[in-house]
Amino acid sequence: xxxxxxxxxxxxxxxxxxxxxxxxxxxxxxxxxxxxxxxxxxxxxxxxxxxxxxxxxxxxxxxxxxxxxxxxxxxxxxxxxxxxxxxxxxxxxxxxxxxxxxxxxxxxxxxxxxxxxxxxxxxxxxxxxxxxxxxxxxxxxxxxxxxxxxxxxxxxxxxxxxxxxxxxxxxxxxxxxxxxxxxxxxxxxxxxxxxxxxxxxxxxxxxxxxxxxxxxxxxxxxxxxxxxxxxxxxxxxxxxxxxxxxxxxxxxxxxxxxxxxxxxxxxxxxxxxxxxxxxxxxxxxxxxxx
Amino acid sequence: xxxxxxxxxxxxxxxxxxxxxxxxxxxxxxxxxxxxxxxxxxxxxxxxxxxxxxxxxxxxxxxxxxxxxxxxxxxxxxxxxxxxxxxxxxxxxxxxxxxxxxxxxxxxxxxxxxxxxxxxxxxxxxxxxxxxxxxxxxxxxxxxxxxxxxxxxxxxxxxxx
Numbered sequence: 001x002x003x004x005x006x007x008x009x010x011x012x013x014x015x016x017x018x019x020x021x022x023x024x025x026x027x028x029x030x031x032x033x034x035x036x037x038x039x040x041x042x043x044x045x046x047x048x049x050x051x052x053x054x055x056x057x058x059x060x061x062x063x064x065x066x067x068x069x070x071x072x073x074x075x076x077x078x079x080x081x082x083x084x085x086x087x088x089x090x091x092x093x094x095x096x097x098x099x100x101x102x103x104x105x106x107x108x109x110x111x112x113x114x115x116x117x118x119x120x121x122x123x124x125x126x127x128x129x130x131x132x133x134x135x136x137x138x139x140x141x142x143x144x145x146x147x148x149x150x151x152x153x154x155x156x157x158x159x160x161x162x163x164x165x166x167x168x169x170x171x172x173x174x175x176x177x178x179x180x181x182x183x184x185x186x187x188x189x190x191x192x193x194x195x196x197x198x199x200x201x202x203x204x205x206x207x208x209x210x211x212x213x214x215x216x217x218x219x220x221x222x223x224x225x226x227x228x229x230x231x232x233x234x235x236x237x238x239x240x241x242x243x244x245x246x247x248x249x250x251x252x253x254x255x256x257x258x259x260x261x262x263x264x265x266x267x268x269x270x271x272x273x274x275x276x277x278x279x280x281x282x283x284x285x286x287x288x289x290x
Numbered sequence: 291x292x293x294x295x296x297x298x299x300x301x302x303x304x305x306x307x308x309x310x311x312x313x314x315x316x317x318x319x320x321x322x323x324x325x326x327x328x329x330x331x332x333x334x335x336x337x338x339x340x341x342x343x344x345x346x347x348x349x350x351x352x353x354x355x356x357x358x359x360x361x362x363x364x365x366x367x368x369x370x371x372x373x374x375x376x377x378x379x380x381x382x383x384x385x386x387x388x389x390x391x392x393x394x395x396x397x398x399x400x401x402x403x404x405x406x407x408x409x410x411x412x413x414x415x416x417x418x419x420x421x422x423x424x425x426x427x428x429x430x431x432x433x434x435x436x437x438x439x440x441x442x443x444x445x446x447x448x449x450x451x
Contacts, residue, residue, distance in 0.1 A: 002291060002312055003291075003311045003312025004291045005291070005311050006311035006357045029358075032353055032354065032355065032358075036314065036352075036353050036355065037333075037334045037335055041334070046312070049311060049312070049355065051355075051358060076347075078347065102338065102421075102422045102423020103348055103401070103405075103420055103422075103423055104335070104341060104349055104353075104401070105423065107347035107348055107349050108349055108353065189422070190422030191336070191422050191423060
């Protein structure tokens, strides 16, 4: 099936109306780095391309007076990592935004698109989860919001219903003495799909000796990106040392339920879940102390 | 399906053309507008052979719909030389023999120019990182990276002169 129409609505309401009218054959076009290729390769039928980049709310990147960050669902990765204030306050987001594809992809690809594509190996979703991001969804019935960890429901599947679209992601202001980091394992230096990836967001106690709060998330080790609550819980209230971090890494390994495919085996991915968890916690601690 | 009229500034000239809603910018450039310098390699955003600069951003033209570029500004490989006067990058690619079959070369030159326009002092690590989205199956990349480093030096010297 060929693309029959292209529309560029000016408001969220207009976009929702078009999506509702055309049902599943209408798809939201953000950067197009997944959608255009999927349509061309016959992996997705797209009757109507609904380009949302003309809607200001969809492309904005702004830090609120309370220190929270709001990222429009179609804001490009480049517009995020070139924002000096975002780079300073949310370095884990920059870790992710700067390794999704090459620069040509980052010019167009968005965090919202990465989330809505709902790949288990998506390189931004573990970071969004670790940072406690909340998605705002608009639809025919109005707006609703939910934590990112509840958004994906399976490989390529998510909670969006007919006529619904992701509008923005909101990140709470980073706590004092907190740090976050994301890492991906791939067999080359750039431009590859994760064998596994992980993100951590930790807060240290006032004297820096204990973990006060922690959120850990993994990618490419389950049908959806995974919020591993047990790994964060293994840190909270415990002393900042290698033994504690090892317990979180073990919890991550236990939570991983990967498959064997061309990119890696079950055994390798479970191993990587632990290794990457250890690494991102250590990097997050460094950033918390910086 | 109705074709759309797209009006875009390409290499400094306003160009009007017709495109189906699902046609890529790459296909419009090559098949409708007749600018065949941009190459189709993978046609899925991995190889960079189709690189153009769209509204000051380096993009894979295979992953852009032509209709999205209405009102936009595009620079293709055809817009890099000034008449018969090669751009320093084109000159250094020739001097360093930074190409063999040449299919990837337009993409590499457009991508490298996008980097040096933004970061004239880019070092080797930065160049290699920036060019990670451009694939070459012939050269092994070293000659390409050397050509970009040489061109950067020439361009800095030229800027001072």
